[in-house]
Amino acid sequence: MKAIISLILLHLTMGAALPAAPPMKIRVAMDSFPPMSSKEGGFDLDLIESLAELYNWDTQILWTENVEACLQAVRNGEAELAISGISITEEREKLNDFTHPYFDSGIYAMLLRNNSLFDRKGLLAAWPTLRNALIALLIILLFFAHLIWLMERTGEEVGGFASTYLRGVGQGIWWTLVTSSTVGYGDIVPKKLRGRILAGGIIIVGITWFGLFISAMTSTFATLTDESRIVELSDFAGKSVATKNGSTSETHLKALTGVKVLTFSGIDQAYQALLDGKVEAVVFDAPALMAIARNDKRVIVANRFFDEQKYGIALPTQSPHREKLNQGLLALKKNGRYNEIYAKWFE
Numbered sequence: 124m125k126a127i128i129s130l131i132l133l134h135l136t137m138g139a140a141l142p143a144a145p146p147m148k149i150r151v152a153m154d155s156f157p158p159m160s161s162k163e164g165g166f167d168l169d170l171i172e173s174l175a176e177l178y179n180w181d182t183q184i185l186w187t188e189n190v191e192a193c194l195q196a197v198r199n200g201e202a203e204l205a206i207s208g209i210s211i212t213e214e215r216e217k218l219n220d221f222t223h224p225y226f227d228s229g230i231y232a233m234l235l236r237n238n239s240l241f242d243r244k245g246l247l248a249a250w251p252t253l254r255n256a257l258i259a260l261l262i263i264l265l266f267f268a269h270l271i272w273l274m275e276r277t278g279e280e281v282g283g284f285a286s287t288y289l290r291g292v293g294q295g296i297w298w299t300l301v302t303s304s305t306v307g308y309g310d311i312v313p314k315k316l317r318g319r320i321l322a323g324g325i326i327i328v329g330i331t332w333f334g335l336f337i338s339a340m341t342s343t344f345a346t347l348t349d350e351s352r353i354v355e356l357s358d359f360a361g362k363s364v365a366t367k368n369g370s371t372s373e374t375h376l377k378a379l380t381g382v383k384v385l386t387f388s389g390i391d392q393a394y395q396a397l398l399d400g401k402v403e404a405v406v407f408d409a410p411a412l413m414a415i416a417r418n419d420k421r422v423i424v425a426n427r428f429f430d431e432q433k434y435g436i437a438l439p440t441q442s443p444h445r446e447k448l449n450q451g452l453l454a455l456k457k458n459g460r461y462n463e464i465y466a467k468w469f470e
Contacts (some may be wrong), residue, residue, distance in 0.1 A: 153186055153187065159208035160207045168184075180445065194437055230430045301324055359382045363401065
């Protein structure tokens, strides 16, 4: 028994004396893409550092000029993985493996802020709502004008409805309008009980209709601000648009007819081109554009994206790290670390 205990103690002592396994060196290719990644920090940097802590990795950041250079570095063996807001696409998956998506994004447009609501496209967009509202108002006025005239046509000159059709219905339209809007000038008033009951009904209908009308028009005109001046990629036809070279945004824009696409090595340069009036919009991934718009009230990000994007960590094909990274991402989401990083950079 003593011999067994001695052997166990010896084994534990020898195990404790052995040096800890050195951290595995992992080279990570990155592109400057604030707020996802930059030399000053970013969401992806914090995420990869958290994964490195989880697996005892010693990460070395390899900065490249764009996303395609990141992917090329992984394929050439210069880096074990790449993370920099890299959208998972069919074409890219032919050359690189990707982890499960870890971030949902989309391609958006950034425009110069313009307070004018009455551009041509905006008026065309508002017209159907305005037209329907006016038609509804006309039907209401004609219906109740005829009804009140049939009830109240006394022929009295003061405060009453004329007995003739055109004059009487015309008075009915005026009376219905001022009654439904609860203005009530009192120049024409119903004298009979049934007319007064009808007046009460018109007031209720009028309040309801005007409420719905104001709500509909407020909603419609709210969409006429800069946030929705460009709502589809086809709206860029005939315009100059800036983006970052090597991005999925560039691919989408160059597939369009009649769009002048200016590419820049960094999204900050594309943003400056917008401020300088050289382009009419910047099209790129949402996180970068929203970060700029939060700090500069001269620009605004459109409220509709053009293409859904999912970011993944890029790897060489058949990489042994893929499954480990997938498990690590799930672990970070489960223990709350992912939410902490997200809140730091986007809330």
